[in-house]
Amino acid sequence: MRLHSSALLLIGVLALAACNNPNRFGAGGAGGAGGPGGYGTDGIGSAGLGGANDPNSPAYFAQTVGDRVLFQVDQSTINPEARMILTGQGQWLASHPQYTAIIEGHADEQGTREYNLALGARRASAVQEFLVSQGVQPSRLRTVSYGKERPLQVCSDESCYAQNRRAVTVISVGAGS
């Protein structure tokens, strides 16, 4: 399973990063909001987050550059805020050619399952197109949609839905998949 092996590789990278960069926040101190939000990174503990201080680490990408952008209801348009984040993602990817990325598209629960899969794919694709327009090689990017299968927030109101309508750029190791 490609996603899982990528995630495992990432765990290794992050763990290494943690060793090389003493965690000034204390173990686990950097956990919580802003942590990796991609489904593919589920299971990565806070041990790796110390790497967020290393501008070359995927953790830095996730937390400082910003790994996700949000969308309006039933939309896949890249808004100005998303544009800023994605510009940063494009720059980071350009200067870190050893990494590839999987862009995960997600939808909130207010929709039918199959439509939401297609909607998530539209969102992931919109991010991919933007990154490619920033100069990222298309072969370094793949998209996947989880539709409404993997919400980040579990409440059933707009405060959660807004967080769930997202595309997350999950960094993985290795040239083109």
Add this chain to the structure above:
Amino acid sequence: MGAAQAVPLLCRAERSAPVQVGHADVAGAVVPLPYAAARNEFPRAAGKVPNKEGVTPMLRSLTWALALAGAAFTAAPVAAQDGPLRLEITEGVIEPLPYAVPAFVAENAAAQQYAAEISRVVASDLSGTGLFREIPASAHIARVTSFDAPVGYADWKAVNAEALITGAVSVSGDRLTVKFRLYDIYSGQQLGEGLQFAATTASWRRMAHKVADAAYSRITGESGYFDSRVVFVAEAGPKDQRQKRLGVMDYDGANVQYLTDSSTIVLAPRFSPTGDRVLFTTFETGFPRIKLLNVASVTAQLLPETPGTMTFAPRFSPDGRQVVYSLEQGGNTDIWKMDLNTGQSVRLTNTPAIETGPSFSPDGSRIVFESDRSGTQQLYVMSATGGEPTRISFGEGRYGTPVWSPRGDLIAFTKQNQGRFHIGVMRTDGSEERLLTASFLDEGPTWAPNGRVIMFTRESAGAGGEPRLYSVDITGRNLKAVTTDGAASDPAWSPLLP
């Protein structure tokens, strides 16, 4: 599909010539019992009823609720008519038909437990439709101690039973034989000939379902749906890390068997027209892909796919040879059709819109699907070979997950409007739309094999929200939860089993 499938029962033997009971004890045999020769055999009853009433034996007519597919949505009540016991399933239920199903007679000691349980499953099937009301055993006057003894019609009439189901069960080794007869109490006659089902003891629930199907069919004139299965997604765990696996169960939730483990997300399984295969969507490669599963061997294979695409929303053609599905490439989702023998696919739609949820008409000539080409999700019908589709949904809100009824006359769908979800039905030209349910989240209808009942997913709101399976008649009546061990979603009904 478990033991029941291992020993398929033959049905529809009602149409064949009566056969001696002695010939019936064959694996999978369903044999009509010798006719009980009602009038000669039951002189007491036959004589009593007309005397008591002072009229010729004649059945009280029964008008029934449930929009029948063909006559669906006719608002006019069906005219009462005199004649044999017959439940006309039409608009406007009056009241369920009262019936009695005394414990089946155990013809030997080994049959005792089965006899009691089989008659309970028959009652559960019939009463579960909302069309029939069982008269409890505590109210019975008559006791049925022998399958072939004359029926005391007056005693059943006295407790207001209009139909009586009697049965007998015998067990020899792992062989189980079930016999049953259906009586029309008001006319004092047997309704149809007796039937006998024989199979392994492991298939006892299927035999009960077959008895209930035969009774339902004789009384309503509709084919039954009890001897059928439902494939679904069993869910567990928190909402943001839900674990999903495929399960298959009897239509009433019994005999659950799991077909996949929970190691990856699986979605929206669909039965083949013969119930032997299941298509579903799996994330096992990390990306949504369609898998074809053989139910008996529980082995599955991924369907061929163009690299870099996502494929999902598969459904069989009525001949089982083709799969219509959604393929996403570069963010755009269109409808494709694959020949299962060659693995070759052809594209059926080609627009920048999201096009998904395809479902064949039962004659295979047309496909209904959803598209947001107009700006929101709406339903369209096109030729099964593609071409310009016709939009059929025009009401307020969004329409998705269309499914063509097995009778061909209706399309069931999910509708979203003003923050609520509904399951609804409309004619295939989009007319006579009717919403059957409303909740925070209802979606994904699937049709019972006879096109009278719809099962769907209902999910509750909030952090602790979870999906459950529900069913509802196409009249909107008899909404009820389907019993499952835990959370469940994405039901797909099998055809009536052979």
